[in-house]
Amino acid sequence: MVKKRNLFNKYWLKYTDKASYKTYKWELSNYRNPGLAEFLTGVNRLTNVNQIKDAASRNKKLNFNHSGNAGDIIYALPTLKKIYETLQVPVNLYLRKDQPLNMGHIRNHPLGNVMLNDKVIDMLMPLIGSQPYINYCGPLTDQSIDVDLDFFRAGVVPQDKGNIGHWCGYITGTNPELWKKWLFVEPNANFADHVVIARSERYRNELIDYSFLKKYDNLKFIGVESEFKDLRKYIPNIEWVHVSDFLEMAGIIAGCKFFIGNQSFPYSIAEALKVPRILEVSLEVINVIPEGENGHDFMFQDHFETLAEALYNR
Numbered sequence: 001m002v003k004k005r006n007l008f009n010k011y012w013l014k015y016t017d018k019a020s021y022k023t024y025k026w027e028l029s030n031y032r033n034p035g036l037a038e039f040l041t042g043v044n045r046l047t048n049v050n051q052i053k054d055a056a057s058r059n060k061k062l063n064f065n066h067s068g069n070a071g072d073i074i075y076a077l078p079t080l081k082k083i084y085e086t087l088q089v090p091v092n093l094y095l096r097k098d099q100p101l102n103m104g105h106i107r108n109h110p111l112g113n114v115m116l117n118d119k120v121i122d123m124l125m126p127l128i129g130s131q132p133y134i135n136y137c138g139p140l141t142d143q144s145i146d147v148d149l150d151f152f153r154a155g156v157v158p159q160d161k162g163n164i165g166h167w168c169g170y171i172t173g174t175n176p177e178l179w180k181k182w183l184f185v186e187p188n189a190n191f192a193d194h195v196v197i198a199r200s201e202r203y204r205n206e207l208i209d210y211s212f213l214k215k216y217d218n219l220k221f222i223g224v225e226s227e228f229k230d231l232r233k234y235i236p237n238i239e240w241v242h243v244s245d246f247l248e249m250a251g252i253i254a255g256c257k258f259f260i261g262n263q264s265f266p267y268s269i270a271e272a273l274k275v276p277r278i279l280e281v282s283l284e285v286i287n288v289i290p291e292g293e294n295g296h297d298f299m300f301q302d303h304f305e306t307l308a309e310a311l312y313n314r
Contacts (some may be wrong), residue, residue, distance in 0.1 A: 006230075008207045010236065011149075028303060028304050031281075034182045038193075039072070042086075042238070045238070045314075048173065049172070049173040049174075049240070051117055051146060052087075052172065052173075053254070055146045055147075056087045056089045059089075059146070060089055060090070061089050061090040061091070061092060061135070062083065062087070062089055062090070062091050062092070062146050063092045063094060063095050063144060063145050064091065064092065064094070064145070064146065064147045064148075064149055065093070065094045065095070065096055065140050065141055065143075065145045065146075065147075065148055065149060065150065066093065066094075066095060066096065066148050066149040066150060067097075067099035067115055067116060068096075068099065068115030068116035068216070069093070069094060069115045069116070070116070070120055070124060070150075070246075070265045070268075071164075071263075071264065071265040071267075072164065072167070073093075073095070073124065073128070073266035073268060074166065074183070074265070074271075074272055075164045075165045075168075075306065076185070077128070077131065077172045077182050077266055077272065077296065078147055078165055078169075078176035078180075078182040078272075079149075079168040079169045079172060079175075079176045079179055080093065080133060080134065080168075081131075081173050081176070081182050082169075082175065082176050082177060083172065083174055083243075084266065086133075086174075088312050090135035090136075091133060091134055091135055092134075092135050092136040092137070092139075092143075092289060093128060093134060093136070093137045094138060094139065094140035094141075094143050094145065095116055095121045095124065095125075095137070095138070095139055095140060096116065096139075096140040096150070097116045097117055097118060097121060097139060097140075098116070098117065099109040099115050099116065099150075111116040116285065117224070118139070121138075121139050121239045122245070123244075123245040124137070124245075124246055125137050125245075125247045125250075126245045126246070127136060127185070127246040127247040127250055128259060130185070130247060131133070131184060132184060133214065135219060143245045146280060146307040147172060148243065149168050149171070150226060152167040152168055152170065152171050152302050156171075157170050157171065157203060157286060160284075160285045160286070160287060161285075161287060162286045162289075163178065163287065163288070163289045163291070164181070164288055165178045165180070165271075165291075169189075169200075174196040178291045178292070179292035180194040180211070180274075180292060181272065181273060181274045181292070182272050183250060183269065183272035183273050185250040185251050185254050185273070186251055186254070186255065187251060187254035188248075188251040188252045188254035188255035189255050190251050190255065191220065191255045191256045192257065193257055194218040194219070194220045194253055194256050194257055194268075195213075195219050195220070195256065195257055195258055195259075195260065195312065196220050196221075196222055196241075196252060196253055196258075196259045196260070197210075197213070197216060197219060197220065197221050197222070197231070197235075197238065197257040197259075197260045198221065198222050198223045198227075198260075198261040198262075198264050198265075198266035198267060199223070199231055199258075199261060199262050199264070199280070200223065200228075200262060200263075200264035200265070201226075201227065201230075202225060202262075202263070203262050203263035203282040203284070203285060204280070204282065204285070205262070205263055205281060205282055205283055205299065205300070206300055207281055207283070207300065207301060208304060209234070209301060210231060210234050210235055211234040211235065212305055212308075213235050213260075213308065214234070214235045214236060214237055214238075215235075216308075216312055217237075218257075219237060219238040219239065220238070220239055220240075220241045220256070221238050221239065221240045221241065222241055222243065222249055222252065222253070222265060222266050223264070225240065228240040228263065230255070241307075246269070247267060248270070249266065250269050251271050251275065253270050253273060253275060253276060255265065255274050256275065257276070257279065257311070257312070258275065258276035258277060258312075259275055259276065259277040259278070259281065260277075260278045260280070260308065260312040261277070261278075261279075261280065261284065262279070263279070263281075263282055263287070263288040264281040267279060267288065268288075271288070271290060271291075271295070274292050274293055274295070275294060276294040276296075276311055277290065277294060277295055277296065278296045278297070278298065278308065279295070279296065279297035279298070280297075280298065280304070281298060281299050283296050283299065297309075
């Protein structure tokens with residue numbers, strides 16, 4: 001949940017920094033959810049720890065659903081991993097498509113105004129379905145759902161601070177082990193000498209300039225084409241790597257020298273793999289925190305350049 005500003009702060013932001021004001025309004029509308037009353041009254045939800053245990057015992061499996069964004073789904077996985085390890089029943093994850101994303105006119109999002117579509121679900125399924133704690137991952141149709149993970153959007157969980165990896169843990173009474181690796185893939189050895197970079201339009205730190213990276217060799221970009229073209233203005237020697245699905249993307253990130261990204265979907269994969277990684281921290285919404293080995297983050301340019309040099313020359 002994005003914290004509301006008081007009247008003075010809101011109008012000060014509006015008239016002194018219009019770009020930040022638009023971002024603030026977008027974030028506020030995106031996380032407004034009419035399901036708050038339903039969450040508080042417990043109607044049609046199964047998030048109590050004992051209820052989840054009872055459902056697992058009764059059904060010999062647990063069905064979860066999630067409607068995205070894609071990065072939110074990756075950060076939900078350590079909660080599912082912990083539940084699987086605790087209850088030892090098959091865990092199925094069903095992905096709900098076409099849920100609205102309130103973008104307005106201020107952002108260019110790869111999926112337009114939805115959080116998940118058929119294409120992204122198809123790209124997620126090979127990665128998520130290959131994890132040892134996931135029995136099945138596929139689109140939501142008419143399956144019976146035991147735990148609706150979308151209740152993290154009900155308005156109770158603060159979503160502009162803390163760690164996104166805890167959101168689904170909060171609504172299920174689970175403590176995910178975020179310092180541990182939770183994605184398991186075969187590293188692509190062809191990228192062992194490459195720095196992989198991703199920078200989405202959302203959650204950029206406007207104090208940061210990536211152009212110093214052009215002095216380094218073997219730079220690869222992972223993400224959508226519009227983001228690549230934008231970054232290439234500052235790093236002309238960077239190359240775009242197109243992937244057919246997110247399992248392939250994860251293999252590239254797992255095999256790279258190190259990863260650089262902002263609070264984006266590719267960074268969620270790097271965080272889950274615990275590869276050497278550098279996170280560009282947004283000044284507006286700080287809800288991604290590197291945990292465990294090889295994690296670094298920064299807010300300021302000189303720290304960014306120092307970290308990149310150290311990891312490049314190690």
